[in-house]
Amino acid sequence: MITIVMAEDHQMLIDGVKSFFEYDDHIHIIGTVNNGEELVKLVNLKQPKVVITDIRMPKMDGIEATKKIKKLHPYVNILAMTMFDQPEAIKQMLDAGASGYLLKNSGIKMLHEAIEVVANGNTFFDPNVAFNFMNNYIDKNVKIGTSNKIILSNREKEILALIANGKTSKEIAANLFLAKTTIDTHRKNMIRKLDLKSGSELVKYAIDQKYQF
Secondary structure, eight states: OEEEEEEOSOHHHHHHHHHHTTTOSSEEEEEEESSHHHHHHHHHHHOOSEEEEOSSOSSSOHHHHHHHHHHHOTTOEEEEEESOOOHHHHHHHHHHTOSEEEEGGGOHHHHHHHHHHHHTTOEEEOTTTGGGTHHHHOOTTEEEOOOSOOOOOHHHHHHHHHHHTTOOHHHHHHHHTOOHHHHHHHHHHHHHHTTOSSHHHHHHHHHHHTOOO
């Protein structure tokens, strides 16, 4: 039996996850909270096998809550479930002690897979963020989820729209008030996500998809 405590400030998402696992004989949600402070208290009380937590929450964010939980209960496995796909957010959660990172829009089936992986003491990463940190964190105990769905962030879609309109990285950077190196990084990440081979293929993809604001 995998016992789970979940922290999420959107009650509708909690209700959806609880409903999905309601009749699962192997996964049991034993408590839910809506902020980081209550999460730490609940973990102290329930001592679950797995904690599922968002990053942005009231009173205490998921990063700080993860640090406190791992200090008190190093055996508890923590899975981040969030909308943040930025490398810095991922790194902070991993450094805090999380052993899994999942985007909320990846679907309930991938959540099920992630729970099973981290409960067994291994590490799970959403396929749409793995490329951001795989060189530093990937080892033989890591599982990257499988999905045919490519998820681009809002910023990536915004940049693709400008690429489709013929803008260079320098012009995009000026338009979005970002550094050119940041735009170049986004380009490289999108090439990896979309399984493309070059920048020219990315331009063709952007034009073919007709991304617009």
